[in-house]
Amino acid sequence: MKVLVFGDGPFASLVWYCLKHDSRHEVAAFTVEGDFLSKDRHNDLPVHAFEDIEGNFDPSKTAIAVAIGPHDNNRVRARLLAQVKARGFQTISYLASRAIAWPDFKLEENTFIFDGAVIQPFATIGRNCIIRSAVHVSHHVRVEDRCFVAAGACVGGSTSIGAGSFIGLNATIHDNIEIAPNCVIAAGSVLTRSTEPGGVYAGVPARKLRQS
């Protein structure tokens, strides 16, 4: 099965590089929405407009990795993943060989877990999530769909992270709290309490700055 990477920015390059050097997948090309098509090639591979992609790739024999960052509470990535599936393409996911996960961990579609991440026993990670390098996801943590956890974040045991939330670089999230859907937790924050939906929180201890 051929694999395409959706995106042509730095994060798409990172996903391409990790798939190339640390997976069985062979990336054949990049794809972007036609309005964003600005170059023919990226990382020495062709870039195709997604709208015309069936002309080059048979959906039944092609998987697409949607490698888009956390923009708009991760909704851009969710919208594109929905289109990829509606057009009949397959999806993939990625667990770095240098990440640590335990037996029974289930890797969901379009979820990418990078080098040095630790996913402890009884923790779950939903669909379409990005777990960046050196993130610690403690036991019994639940990360719901469409989340982005930036590098170095530490999530304490039994905490839950609501769908669409973004956890910034090196944030510390206490155990046994609930982050509501679509929250943003700023880089370096220490979050000690549960949050309200769509809130942006920052500081040590973290306080609500505004609605996202």
Ligand SMILES: CC(C)(COP(=O)(O)OP(=O)(O)OC[C@H]1O[C@@H](n2cnc3c(N)ncnc32)[C@H](O)[C@@H]1OP(=O)(O)O)[C@@H](O)C(=O)NCCC(=O)NCCS
């Ligand atoms: C949370 C965040 C999105 C807020 O960005 P923003 O809306 O542009 O906010 P501003 O930079 O205007 O800051 C607003 C206030 O919050 C404070 N603040 C922002 N980030 C903060 C942080 N990480 N810790 C403590 N306070 C912070 C600012 O000092 C400012 O306070 P003031 O009004 O008293 O001056 C941003 O700070 C952040 O953490 N981004 C994530 C970075 C990251 O992890 N990147 C990884 C990329 S994958």
